[in-house]
Amino acid sequence: MATRITYSFVLKPEANKRGLNPIYIRAFQHGKKIEIATSVALSKEDWSEKKQRVKRRNLAHEKYNAILEAFEKKALKVILNNFVHEDTALTLGQFKDYMHSAGQSEESFTNYILHYLNENKARLKLESWWSYKSQITKMLKFKKEVAFADINEKFINDYQHYMLHVLRNNENTVSKSLRSLRTFVNISMRYGYIKSNPFKYITIKKVDGKRDFLTAEELNKLSQAYFTGEIVDVKEKEILQYFLFSCYTGLRYSDLKVLKTSSIEGNSLQIKMHKTGYMVGIPLTNKALQLLPEQSQSQTVFRVYCNKVTNRILKELGRRYNIPKKLTCHVARHTFATVSITLGIPIEVVSKLLGHTNLKTTQVYAKIVDSVKEREMAKWDTL
The missing domain is CATH 1.10.150.130 (Tyrosine recombinase, N-terminal domain)
Structure with a gap:
């Protein structure tokens, strides 16, 4: 059976700047020990080693003993909970982290x-x-x-x-x-509710997740369905309209929602990115221009439905046109990035068009476009 932690209160022999001796919790496990400071400090004469408490002769003995009892209750609680509910024994490091919160608020x-x-x-x-x-x-x-x-x-x-x-x-x-x-x-x-940083020794990993995107063929299939009038349901047509516009411009859903008619000047689009606050200029291709409403009675370009409705309709369209992808509005932005790179647009230009603040963010798309790797490696055959 794993060795459980034992502990006791100890009076430090070295006095602090005020000439008082601090009280620590000394904990042992597997022959190793750690020490955890309490907020109690007093003269040697005021400490009872046998009772593990401050003697009554100290004027603040009630306050100090209450602090020590709070530490002891917390120590007993964490050790007992671990013994009853956990398969692995509590380590000294975990015990120390838990005890550091002894002075923290029990509030929610x-x-x-x-x-x-x-x-x-x-x-x-x-x-x-x-x-x-x-x-x-x-x-x-x-x-x-x-x-x-x-x-x-x-x-x-x-x-x-x-x-x-x-x-x-x-x-x-x-x-x-x-x-x-x-x-x-x-x-x-x-604001002082937590005293020590519990994330000090924790690393939060970020891995590149799967990014669904449409191939040029799949994009053309949806584009043709829109422009040939195959889509007759009004809601489906409106959603596919701004989804395709995003495929041709790389705009996020949040930017589509607030896109104003005043942002479009001739064949270009000037927009302040909602997420980053960066101003981005995007030249509009013929396909993108064809997707703009002929007349807009409101200040915004598109009538954008909520994310939940948008994604539900897109998934239905994906199934109808045999596209084996989980279509969401953000797939359009991924599509713009990957198709742009596939077409040979320099990654630095794609990064600017997407409004990325760091080229590394854009390089994720370059990793997942196999056709680009094949095209570039084929250059060796020209040697």
Whole structure:
């Protein structure tokens, strides 16, 4: 059986700057030890080694002993919970991280973050606000009540395991949730609700997920269905219209929603990217120009349906036209990037058109276009 942690309070022989001796928790496991500072410091004469408490002669003995009892209750709780509920023994490092939260608030971490989000809704992008709210809902499925004192390295690792093996989230989804949690932790640390950083020794990985995109042939199939009038349902036609426009321009769904008629001047489009705030100029191809409504009675170019409706209709169209891809609005942006690279447009130009702030973001698309690799490697045959 795994060796459990034992501990005791100890009086440090070295005095601090005030001439007082700090009280530490000394914990042992497998012959190794760690020490965890408490906020209690006193004269040697005021400490009872036998009772592990501050003597009554000290004027602040009630306060100090209450602090030590809080530490002891927390130590007993984490050791007992691990013994009853966990298959692997608690490590000294995990014990130390948990005990560092002993002085933290037992108030609700999730309620505080929800209150913070509501107070700051006006300055957050709506997509970010909803994303953060959904992350809190997801966390509460893992644990019904999450206090500030619960947030430690073990909680993060357990939550990660839950997302991977219970919810069956992919690694990128898990990484996104952990980044949101880290944001919440940073907010809590800024306002003093969490004392030490539980993410200090945790690395959040980001892997390149699968990016569905249309081939030139699949794009032409949908384009032909639109322009030849095969699509007669009004909603389907409107959704396919702005989906195809995105395929030919690379605009995000959030940019399509706010695209104004005033942004289009002649054969070019000038738009401030919703996500990055960057101004981007996009020359419009003949296909893109043909997709623009002839007359728009509103300030926006397209009538854009909500994401859920848009993606549902796109999936239906994908099945109807035998396109073996999970069509979503963002597939259009991936399509623009990959088809552009396939056509031989320099990746630096594609990056500018997409409004990327870093060329590395665009290089992901170059990795997944096999035809480009084949075309470039064929240049060796000309030697």
